[in-house]
Amino acid sequence: MSIFTPINLKLGMQQLRRNRRLRTNEAIRSLVRENTITPHDFLVPLFVVEGKGIKEEITSMPGYYRYSLDLLKNEVKELWSMGLKSVLLFVKVPDELKDNKGTEALNPDGLMQRAVKTVKEAAPDMLVMTDVALDPYSSYGHDGIVEDGYIVNDETCEVLAEMSLSHAQAGADFVAPSDMMDGRILSIREILEEENYVNTGIMSYSAKYASAFYGPFRDALDSAPGFGDKKTYQMDFANREEAIKETLMDIEEGADIVMVKPGLCYLDLVREVRDNVDVPVAVYQVSGEYAMLKAAAEKGWLDHDAVMLEQIMAFKRAGAQIIASYFAKEVVQLLG
Numbered sequence: 001m002s003i004f005t006p007i008n009l010k011l012g013m014q015q016l017r018r019n020r021r022l023r024t025n026e027a028i029r030s031l032v033r034e035n036t037i038t039p040h041d042f043l044v045p046l047f048v049v050e051g052k053g054i055k056e057e058i059t060s061m062p063g064y065y066r067y068s069l070d071l072l073k074n075e076v077k078e079l080w081s082m083g084l085k086s087v088l089l090f091v092k093v094p095d096e097l098k099d100n101k102g103t104e105a106l107n108p109d110g111l112m113q114r115a116v117k118t119v120k121e122a123a124p125d126m127l128v129m130t131d132v133a134l135d136p137y138s139s140y141g142h143d144g145i146v147e148d149g150y151i152v153n154d155e156t157c158e159v160l161a162e163m164s165l166s167h168a169q170a171g172a173d174f175v176a177p178s179d180m181m182d183g184r185i186l187s188i189r190e191i192l193e194e195e196n197y198v199n200t201g202i203m204s205y206s207a208k209y210a211s212a213f214y215g216p217f218r219d220a221l222d223s224a225p226g227f228g229d230k231k232t233y234q235m236d237f238a239n240r241e242e243a244i245k246e247t248l249m250d251i252e253e254g255a256d257i258v259m260v261k262p263g264l265c266y267l268d269l270v271r272e273v274r275d276n277v278d279v280p281v282a283v284y285q286v287s288g289e290y291a292m293l294k295a296a297a298e299k300g301w302l303d304h305d306a307v308m309l310e311q312i313m314a315f316k317r318a319g320a321q322i323i324a325s326y327f328a329k330e331v332v333q334l335l336g
């Protein structure tokens, strides 16, 4: 029965339905709450650097750090003890190791490969995902190989596949291609099958937009594009239906988990992707989103913790099963 039926109008003060009954106190609110936040929701991004004893704050990401491998260990142990059981690794590669083809990405003793092993040593049951894209390794700061100013697709896919295999060999549980080349999921899946890494998962950045919100991340890894932008491979933020196309293609090619990125500005797509696929959907609350809240809170303009929880809950409500977030630790600490 609609609330606009005549009987309701006639009743006047005696309303049959009062929605506020379910909001009377915290006990009833928690009883009827549709979504909750737990440590199991999170994927924790970690930035790794060469060296020893390094824990350096990223200027545009206050409260977030790059770790050398020795200190990464402590951080991973702490995350594990808090119930945070999945990490997503990114490496900052020294300039002298960068080239156009991302050769260093395939080094079996490279920083990423050692980082995977370090995490497993610190917390053997921690789920380890690795970022797969050329930008941290590229002298051009692009996600693929550059030829005449163009980011070539198929050659890049070959390197990404080799890179994924190398991460799997180092012990990664999942590879997470974030590059947006066409067909890379298939190339990666094929090489993993051929080499008998059949249980290595792929979390695909399926609907990844060309976004200005990645700025602080590029500071963190010193990986900003040396020329142009990423609009010939990352998606146009004016597009919605394309996100579904990209995502369905990635699933066909063998992605186990799909992702929408960035987060808050793209919640419409989180819900839409969730309604259209039968695999888990992740969302990435990116560096710029983190930086905005930190800056506003520093100025005293927003209540940091309250806004943080509201945003994380928005991802759950939109349908994300996995949230990659720089706030993961703070959220779990806050929830106690």
Ligand code: PBG
Pocket (backbone or CB within 6 Å): 131, 133, 135, 143, 178, 179, 213, 214, 215, 216, 217, 218, 230, 285, 286, 287, 288
């Ligand atoms: C690299 C990559 C980026 C991010 C994740 N993987 C940057 C980019 O595409 O330029 C952004 C993450 C963030 O901003 O937090 N391919």
